[in-house]
Amino acid sequence: MKISVDTEKCVASGQCVLLAPETFDQNEEDGTVVLLAEEPPAGERDAARQAELTCPAAAIRLAEA
Numbered sequence: 001m002k003i004s005v006d007t008e009k010c011v012a013s014g015q016c017v018l019l020a021p022e023t024f025d026q027n028e029e030d031g032t033v034v035l036l037a038e039e040p041p042a043g044e045r046d047a048a049r050q051a052e053l054t055c056p057a058a059a060i061r062l063a064e065a
C-alpha cells in the first residue's frame, strides 16, 4: 500500500489524523495534512483506507501494492 496526499486540495478537516495518527499529521500553521508514512503501519492499513474514503476533499490516494 502506498499513500499520497494533495495538500492543495486538503481542507484541514483533520479526519485522517483522527483515524490514523501514525500515518497522517496536520501542519501546525494551517492544519493541512502532513504525510508521516507513505506505507502505513500494519495496524493502520484499514484506518488509512477509511481516511481515503472519508476525506471530504478527496485529498488522499491509496495505491494497493
Ligand code: SF4
Pocket (backbone or CB within 6 Å): 005, 009, 010, 011, 012, 013, 014, 015, 016, 017, 024, 031, 032, 033, 054, 055, 056, 057, 058, 059, 060
Ligand atoms: S481528511 Fe482530507 S481534508 Fe481532512 S486533513 Fe486529512 S487530507 Fe485534509
